[in-house]
Amino acid sequence: MLIQMVLGIAAIVIVVAVLINDVDHGKTAGGIERQVFVIIAAVLAGAAALELAYTLFTPSADELIDPLMLGVSAALLYLVSNLTQLTWQAGVAVVLFTIALSLLFRVRASFVARAEAKEDSSADQGRGPELTTDDKSRKDV
Numbered sequence: 001m002l003i004q005m006v007l008g009i010a011a012i013v014i015v016v017a018v019l020i021n022d023v024d025h026g027k028t029a030g031g032i033e034r035q036v037f038v039i040i041a042a043v044l045a046g047a048a049a050l051e052l053a054y055t056l057f058t059p060s061a062d063e064l065i066d067p068l069m070l071g072v073s074a075a076l077l078y079l080v081s082n083l084t085q086l087t088w089q090a091g092v093a094v095v096l097f098t099i100a101l102s103l104l105f106r107v108r109a110s111f112v113a114r115a116e117a118k119e120d121s122s123a124d125q126g127r128g129p130e131l132t133t134d135d136k137s138r139k140d141v
Contacts, residue, residue, distance in 0.1 A: 001054065004047045011043040037081030044074035062111035069104045072097060 015036055022032045048070035055063040076097040083090055 001050065003050055007043050007047055007050075011039060014039055034081045037077050041074045041077035041081060044070050044077065048074060062108070062115070065104055065108040065111065069101060069108070072100050072104065076101075 018035050018039065019032060022035070048067045051070065052064075052067040055067060076094065079090070079093060079097070
């Protein structure tokens, strides 16, 4: 979507401006890193919201997986950007986010495989049965 591309370009411009400003003011790499993560998390959340709004107008449920993956990724980046120290609670949260992302990737892969199988079966129904070389040689005789 065009709006998502504009969001991405805006994120790049904002990140570069923040980096230039922070380097000029002598901020540490840790502070700059947190700001960049927050900016990217916000842009990912915005892109997820736009894509989720778009899925309201699509007939299939498989379109819902991509915005969910973007949303989970945005939440994970925001969580990581706000960590001041690694505690076991934060570690468990990161592991749970990772598990959620891997499950969403698997669900997405199953939707893609199901769609490809459906396309293959509909393409096969449009043609007659293909003749093998044995069938062709028998037909010529």
